[in-house]
Amino acid sequence: MGNILVTRSSMPSFEEYCEEIxxxxxxxxxxxxxxxxxxxxxxxxxxxxxxxxxLYTNGHLALENVIAAMDFPKGGEVITTPFTFxxxxxxxxxxxxxxxxxxxxxxxxxxxxxxxEALITEKTVAIVPVHVYGNLCDVDAIGAIAxxxxxxxxxxxxxxxxxxxRGVSSACFGDASMFSFHATKVFNTIEGGAVCFSEDSxxxxxxDMKNFGIRGPESVVYVGGNAKMNEFQAAMGICNLRHxxxxxxxxxxxxxxxxxxxxGVPGIRLCRPQKDVEPNYAYFPAVFDGFGATRDxxxxxxxxxxxxxxxxxxxxxxxxxxxxxxxxxGLEKTPIAAFLADRVLTLPMYADLAMEDVDxxxxxxxxxxxx
Ligand SMILES: *Cc1c(COP(=O)(O)O)cnc(C)c1O
Numbered sequence: 392m393g394n395i396l397v398t399r400s401s402m403p404s405f406e407e408y409c410e411e412i413x414x415x416x417x418x419x420x421x422x423x424x425x426x427x428x429x430x431x432x433x434x435x436x437x438x439x440x441x442x443x444x445x446l447y448t449n450g451h452l453a454l455e456n457v458i459a460a461m462d463f464p465k466g467g468e469v470i471t472t473p474f475t476f477x478x479x480x481x482x483x484x485x486x487x488x489x490x491x492x493x494x495x496x497x498x499x500x501x502x503x504x505x506x507x508e509a510l511i512t513e514k515t516v517a518i519v520p521v522h523v524y525g526n527l528c529d530v531d532a533i534g535a536i537a538x539x540x541x542x543x544x545x546x547x548x549x550x551x552x553x554x555x556x557r558g559v560s561s562a563c564f565g566d567a568s569m570f571s572f573h574a575t576k577v578f579n580t581i582e583g584g585a586v587c588f589s590e591d592s593x594x595x596x597x598x599d600m601k602n603f604g605i606r607g608p609e610s611v612v613y614v615g616g617n618a619k620m621n622e623f624q625a626a627m628g629i630c631n632l633r634h635x636x637x638x639x640x641x642x643x644x645x646x647x648x649x650x651x652x653x654x655g656v657p658g659i660r661l662c663r664p665q666k667d668v669e670p671n672y673a674y675f676p677a678v679f680d681g682f683g684a685t686r687d688x689x690x691x692x693x694x695x696x697x698x699x700x701x702x703x704x705x706x707x708x709x710x711x712x713x714x715x716x717x718x719x720x721g722l723e724k725t726p727i728a729a730f731l732a733d734r735v736l737t738l739p740m741y742a743d744l745a746m747e748d749v750d751x752x753x754x755x756x757x758x759x760x761x762x
Pocket of ligand 1: 451
């Protein structure tokens with residue numbers, strides 16, 4: 392039987408992509424905000440219902456730049472969670488800011504809004520929450536806390552493409568949201584990313600920052616880097632966007648099949664569908680606690696059968712070698728995140744994952760049950 396990886400990139404047909412990039416052989420315009428770039432940006436603004444989208448070569452630089460664009464004083468503190476990909480914490484620290492780690496909640500593994508206010512000091516400048524696994528943060532509570540204390544909110548929405556809350560896109564909350572269009576995400580442009588926001592003045596700043604601070608042929612206004620999305624990436628995005636709804640529907644069927652097997656099994660915890668949230672089925676996390684086999688044993692049992700699951704997120708970012716000695720680090724400060732990191736496994740999840748494969752994966756897991 393074939394090997395199964397944890398994910399598999401969505402791709403249009405070869406012919407569809409060739410048709411899209413054919414124009415590039417006519418124009419010889421390969422990057423620097425070309426026609427494909429402008430078209431994808433327009434389509435995404437429409438898709439999100441968000442006034443401004445600035446495209447990036449990847450999600451990480453999008454997050455780094457939008458934090459930089461807020462121009463926080465150096466040494467400012469940013470409240471974030473350690474139950475995330477390295478990128479979130481790195482983007483804060485690479486801006487000369489200090490990450491202050493807030494624990495996550497047991498329900499959907501996003502930032503525990505009950506614990507935010509206790510972490511606010513006179514140095515706090517922003518909150519960077521993560522819509523982890525596509526689970527939407529409590530955007531109402533976070534918005535209220537930020538308003539009360541005069542803080543900016545920048546969402547790491549890398550997992551939350553196509554997620555909606557009461558009909559509103561995940562792109563529309565906080566001061567800005569960052570998306571990743573990496574090959575492993577629900578929507579991909581091979582590598583890519585974007586920042587979404589409504590504040591008009593931010594558009595020019597971000598466009599400057601991602602292109603060396605060059606505003607005009609004889610004008611450099613900012614110490615910027617290079618983080619532009621190229622035309623081949625944008626073309627991939629335009630093609631993938633056409634098939635997105637169908638891909639998400641297929642992911643939904645995979646998720647439902649997993650639930651048929653694993654829901655209610657003692658010792659396995661699944662995330663419940665969130666109220667008022669339209670999901671994207673980006674990941675299928677399962678938490679093994681008192682199951683009979685540990686998370687690592689489940690991981691190994693699957694690996695022996697050629698199936699790759701992912702310890703996502705383990706280790707926590709506040710346990711990384713580069714952060715664990717920070718005064719704000721320390722796993723005891725985020726006990727629920729630490730609990731989850733030791734017990735969670737994301738199971739293979741992609742649109743074309745066959746039902747028989749889901750059955751086989753679940754069969755292996757359930758065979759490890761105690762008793
Ligand atoms: C993928 C990801 C990023 C980074 O995005 P890239 O496009 O890979 O640079 C940031 N945060 C989270 C939570 C992610 O999963």
